[in-house]
Amino acid sequence: WATLHAILHNPVVAAKMIATLDHISGGRAGLNIVAGAYRGEFEQMGAWDEKLDHDARYDLTEEWTGIVKRLWTEERVDFHGRYFTIKDCVSQPKPLRRPDLICAGMSARGFDFSVRETDICFIGGRDEAETRAASLKAKDLAAKLNKSIKTYAMCTVIYGGSDAAAEATAQKYRDGLDEGAVLGMLESYGASFAGRDNAMVARAKGAFMTHTVIGAPRTCAQKIATLLADCALDGLMLIFADYAEGIAVMGREILPLLKARA
Structure with missing residues (x-):
């Protein structure tokens, strides 16, 4: 893209x-x-x-x-x-x-x-319910226009050798949150985001601005599948702290598990 x-x-x-x-x-x-x-x-x-x-x-x-x-x-x-x-x-x-x-x-x-x-x-939302509502709204409008539409959302994947190890990594990111820097970034996106109770700000205050999947590879695969189903999504844009390593882990350990579920 x-x-x-x-x-x-x-x-x-x-x-x-x-x-x-x-x-x-x-x-x-x-x-x-x-x-x-x-x-x-x-x-x-x-x-x-x-x-x-x-x-x-x-x-x-x-x-x-x-x-x-x-x-x-x-x-x-x-x-x-x-x-x-x-x-x-x-x-x-x-x-x-x-x-x-x-x-x-x-x-x-x-x-x-x-x-x-x-x-x-x-699309996006504060939680899975909001994201699902946005997805269904898009698909409903598309149907009225006699066309089809796919819906994608962002998802941060934090993996580890075990669920506990992955959660410890996630907590490290939460503890290091610089809220001022995050809100400053949102302000640069158009100013109207800053200080408002919207999905991006709400998630940013929790250190992650997207849906989040945390766990060992098997847990991540299960949570990704659940997120896609619960939010009526057709795809996800995945975010990793280290893309070189994250994409390798995704391809080697998580994606095969998702394909096996299909």
Whole structure:
């Protein structure tokens, strides 16, 4: 998956970049679409437009996404919209298959965009019940639009030689929590997160900003399967403290157990 920001990346360039990546990866490319809310990041590059409010950024992103999709399938594209104009545009190569699109819009407008325009809605919640509700809401809206949607969420995996060892590691992370740093990071994501009783802040105060699976490999496999089922999810983005080691453990010890359950 590659992440591109609609207010920063030209849609024609974006379409060509992802199509090229799709060829390099043998048809495995995916695109994470971000409307852009991190004012501090964009302002330093002169890319923040004060005239675009939250919903307008999604209106722009909708045009952007439509252009990208057309450039992946059509030989020549003309488009005259409110935010973009392209004339007799040719983009080669075409992707080997239409890359999967994902978006994590959390607002009402963002959620609607994610379901309408992408293949995967990236969701979250304070707990499993909230995440399940968001997943079912996305799937219900998709059904009304006569389409299907997958839902993914984030999950931090903390593994150890035993359940007790894994829990000890998790507690070490909790004890080392720097709440000010975490809330500062959330503030940089758009300021509206900081100090509010939302899912990200609630989880951050517990040291983890995602669903968490803690235990020995067998326990982790069981908890991952349960999380997928209980939250009506189609997939998870896994987070590890050490990705090189974590991915190896996942592939060697946890994934085979999950495949055996399928």
